[in-house]
Amino acid sequence: xxxxxxxxxxxxxxxxxxxxxxxxxxxxxxxxxxxxxxxxxxxxxxxxxxxxxxxxxxxxxxxxxxxxxxxxxxxxxxxxxxxxxxxxxxxxxxxxxxxxxxxxxxxxxxxxxxxxxxxxxxxxxxxxxxxxxxxxxxxxxxxxxxxxxxxxxxxxxxxxxxxxxxxxxxxx
Amino acid sequence: xxxxxxxxxxxxxxxxxxxxxxxxxxxxxxxxxxxxxxxxxxxxxxxxxxxxxxxxxxxxxxxxxxxxxxxxxxxxxxxxxxxxxxxxxxxxxxxxxxxxxxxxxxxxxxxxxxxxxxxxxxxxxxxxxxxxxxxxxxxxxxxxxxxxxxxxxxxxxxxxxxxxxxxxxxxxxxxxxxxxxxxxxxxxxxxxxxxxxxxxxxxxxxxxxxxxxxxxxxxxxxxxxxxxxxxxxxxxxxxxxxxxxxxxxxxxxxxxxxxxxxxxxxxxxxxxxxxxxxxxxxxxxxxxxxxxxxxxxxxxxxxx
Numbered sequence: 001x002x003x004x005x006x007x008x009x010x011x012x013x014x015x016x017x018x019x020x021x022x023x024x025x026x027x028x029x030x031x032x033x034x035x036x037x038x039x040x041x042x043x044x045x046x047x048x049x050x051x052x053x054x055x056x057x058x059x060x061x062x063x064x065x066x067x068x069x070x071x072x073x074x075x076x077x078x079x080x081x082x083x084x085x086x087x088x089x090x091x092x093x094x095x096x097x098x099x100x101x102x103x104x105x106x107x108x109x110x111x112x113x114x115x116x117x118x119x120x121x122x123x124x125x126x127x128x129x130x131x132x133x134x135x136x137x138x139x140x141x142x143x144x145x146x147x148x149x150x151x152x153x154x155x156x157x158x159x160x161x162x163x164x165x166x167x168x169x170x171x172x
Numbered sequence: 173x174x175x176x177x178x179x180x181x182x183x184x185x186x187x188x189x190x191x192x193x194x195x196x197x198x199x200x201x202x203x204x205x206x207x208x209x210x211x212x213x214x215x216x217x218x219x220x221x222x223x224x225x226x227x228x229x230x231x232x233x234x235x236x237x238x239x240x241x242x243x244x245x246x247x248x249x250x251x252x253x254x255x256x257x258x259x260x261x262x263x264x265x266x267x268x269x270x271x272x273x274x275x276x277x278x279x280x281x282x283x284x285x286x287x288x289x290x291x292x293x294x295x296x297x298x299x300x301x302x303x304x305x306x307x308x309x310x311x312x313x314x315x316x317x318x319x320x321x322x323x324x325x326x327x328x329x330x331x332x333x334x335x336x337x338x339x340x341x342x343x344x345x346x347x348x349x350x351x352x353x354x355x356x357x358x359x360x361x362x363x364x365x366x367x368x369x370x371x372x373x374x375x376x377x378x379x380x381x382x383x384x385x386x387x388x389x390x391x392x393x394x395x396x397x398x399x400x401x402x403x404x405x406x407x408x409x410x411x412x413x414x415x416x417x418x419x420x421x422x423x424x425x426x427x428x429x430x431x432x433x434x435x436x437x438x439x440x441x442x443x444x445x446x447x448x449x450x451x452x453x454x455x456x457x458x459x460x461x462x463x464x465x466x467x468x469x470x471x472x473x474x475x476x
Contacts, residue, residue, distance in 0.1 A: 012202065015198070016195055019190060019198065023190025023194065023195065024189045025182075027188050027189070027190050028182070028185040031185060037188060040188065041194075045197070049198060049201060049202065052198075077392075080461060080462050112184050112185070113239070115181070119431075119435060119436050130177040
């Protein structure tokens with residue numbers, strides 16, 4: 001009998017579920033790293049393709065969100081490392097995005113720009129904790145750092161954001 | 173802060189959403205029905221265009237600037253527009269900056285030439301508004317300024333240019349002005365604390381009041397040659413220099429600063445070149461991973 005490669009429907013369904021559940025937040029997180037909608041879309045797509053290839057490792061992961069976000073962050077950093085080779089102008093193009101609903105308290109891109117401007121290690125922690133809503137232990141796990149280091153990075157990131165976002169900032 | 177940040181980001185980026193079409197696209201790729209298809213971003217289109225241009229002409233680099241570097245470029249442009257200052261004449265000023273909310277304030281203090289003659293410039297950049305540029309000699313005699321004469325008690329762009337081109341005339345004129353009004357003479361001091369009395373160690377230096385420690389770039393970072401290529405392109409763009417000027421420029425210093433708690437790793441380069449008889453000192457600082465330009469500066473007339 002000839003061997004016929006049958007696509008793994010179970011794996012496909014699992015991938016589809018991940019994309020439905022995390023697609024938009026992952027895409028937006030990629031945008032915060034890459035500051036370019038096209039690159040963010042590429043990075044999100046590549047993240048899911050990598051996730052599909054390594055779905056077998058998901059079973060061992062403590063948290064699928066942490067597992068997926070680690071892939072996304074690494075993918076974005078790979079993109080950043082090579083972006084200069086692509087001669088990509090990574091000036092923030094938030095003004096070129098289609099008009100978003102306006103927040104009366106914060107009508108401009110101040111918040112996003114403040115987060116985008118954080119050094120990478122603080123941005124990682126802030127995006128995972130405050131945007132992805134992870135627990136600090138999950139942030140540490142995703143970034144492969146100790147709990148204390150994760151706490152310290154969040155504390156420093158908060159200090160920096162507080163300075164820039166005085167008008168609306170409040171602690172948890 | 174949890175909910176606040178999430179809500180604001182989701183609202184601002186609501187146009188970026190993962191829909192079923194994207195999911196189907198990825199699924200077709202995992203099934204091997206389509207090849208990995210990368211969306212051509214504006215940046216990537218620019219990149220491809222530049223690659224095409226490179227085949228037929230000299231390769232060009234699209235410069236990416238930090239928000240601070242972009243603001244500095246706007247400030248210099250505002251001074252060029254209102255006062256006719258050019259990159260070399262701006263080089264006699266020490267540029268400092270401050271940010272408060274969405275407002276940048278740049279000050280250009282006379283350092284390479286006597287401050288009482290060249291004065292200080294200030295540019296205020298507020299988001300969504302036209303830049304506001306001012307000069308401490310705004311009340312000076314315009315006709316005298318326009319004449320370019322070094323006898324003018326206020327030196328505008330024309331006087332500075334003459335002074336940079338003619339060292340002897342500059343020296344004589346400055347002495348005359350000091351003799352006539354010694355009480356006006358002041359000495360500019362940079363507004364940053366001096367390094368500690370015991371000085372710096374090898375591989376360290378102070379920059380805008382901050383200690384820089386030399387490090388070694390990691391494998392994922394730009395090499396010195398790659399970073400220098402970007403730095404030169406940025407300097408050419410910012411200060412209207414030609415490729416020939418850059419080819420002649422002598423690199424006087426290269427410095428790799430390792431990542432700190434608050435700032436990422438950077439490459440810093442200092443170059444020296446004489447253009448049209450004026451000695452230019454050039455400095456570029458860029459992100460060691462992305463190549464984003466963080467700071468550009470030019471010094472002339474002994475400034476720096």
